[in-house]
Amino acid sequence: MTNHQKLVLASHNQGKLKELQKMLGDHFEVHSVAEFSSIEPEETGLSFVENAILKARHAAKVSGLPALADDSGLAVDILQGAPGIYSARYAGNAGDQANNAKLLNELKDIPEQQRTAQFICALALVRHENDPMPIICEGIWQGSILFEARGTNGFGYDPLFWVAEQQCSSAELSPELKNQLSHRAKAMALLKQRLTI
Ligand SMILES: O=P(O)(O)OP(=O)(O)OP(=O)(O)OC[C@H]1O[C@@H](n2cnc3c(O)ncnc32)[C@H](O)[C@@H]1O
Ligand SMILES: [Mg+2]
Numbered sequence: 001m002t003n004h005q006k007l008v009l010a011s012h013n014q015g016k017l018k019e020l021q022k023m024l025g026d027h028f029e030v031h032s033v034a035e036f037s038s039i040e041p042e043e044t045g046l047s048f049v050e051n052a053i054l055k056a057r058h059a060a061k062v063s064g065l066p067a068l069a070d071d072s073g074l075a076v077d078i079l080q081g082a083p084g085i086y087s088a089r090y091a092g093n094a095g096d097q098a099n100n101a102k103l104l105n106e107l108k109d110i111p112e113q114q115r116t117a118q119f120i121c122a123l124a125l126v127r128h129e130n131d132p133m134p135i136i137c138e139g140i141w142q143g144s145i146l147f148e149a150r151g152t153n154g155f156g157y158d159p160l161f162w163v164a165e166q167q168c169s170s171a172e173l174s175p176e177l178k179n180q181l182s183h184r185a186k187a188m189a190l191l192k193q194r195l196t197i
Pocket of ligand 2: 043088
């Protein structure tokens with residue numbers, strides 16, 4: 001794909017959209033899928049990759065443009081990888097605060113050393129709705145889950161995610177630094193290699 005081509009971001013999450021736009025803005029004319037449709041496809045896949053492909057195909061369909069989707073989430077080791085692909089709807093559809101409260105409650109008796117977790121991101125790029133060869137890139141960010149929320153930047157589980165190498169939570173990182181370290185940043189670096197941009 002050549003630079004400054006139109007690209008639709010297949011996400012309705014404002015936090016994600018902000019991060020993805022920052023990472024791609026110099027290379028593409030970026031649009032949000034919300035400009036074309038307010039319908040969110042059901043995330044029926046059993047993996048991040050399947051859900052990313054499904055969202056990308058839907059965005060390509062409603063826009064007629066190449067589309068990039070991000071399916072991501074938090075996998076906590078002691079919870080066998082939960083909330084995982086269900087991260088956005090962990091506490092029903094009650095939002096980030098309810099999800100974070102549920103996670104803290106699930107881990108209330110778990111000591112610090114056993115609270116390891118990863119943020120995972122799968123990016124899927126399709127050139128058109130029926131693209132038989134989506135480009136898939138993944139990124140993983142290691143951390144652990146705090147005992148209480150810290151920081152106000154970012155979104156989702158960021159206030160609970162301890163980043164040992166920076167000695168702060170992900171919500172205490174500047175947006176610029178999070179965009180260099182995160183699961184999304186790692187997946188995007190691979191995507192840029194694939195696209196040679
Ligand atoms: O599907 P779209 O429309 O993109 O938006 P979404 O919020 O539903 O996105 P996902 O289905 O991929 O669910 C990912 C959830 O994982 C969490 N998450 C993903 N990346 C995160 C990040 O960088 N920081 C904090 N939480 C994150 C957050 O709770 C997200 O809602
Ligand atoms: Mg979603």
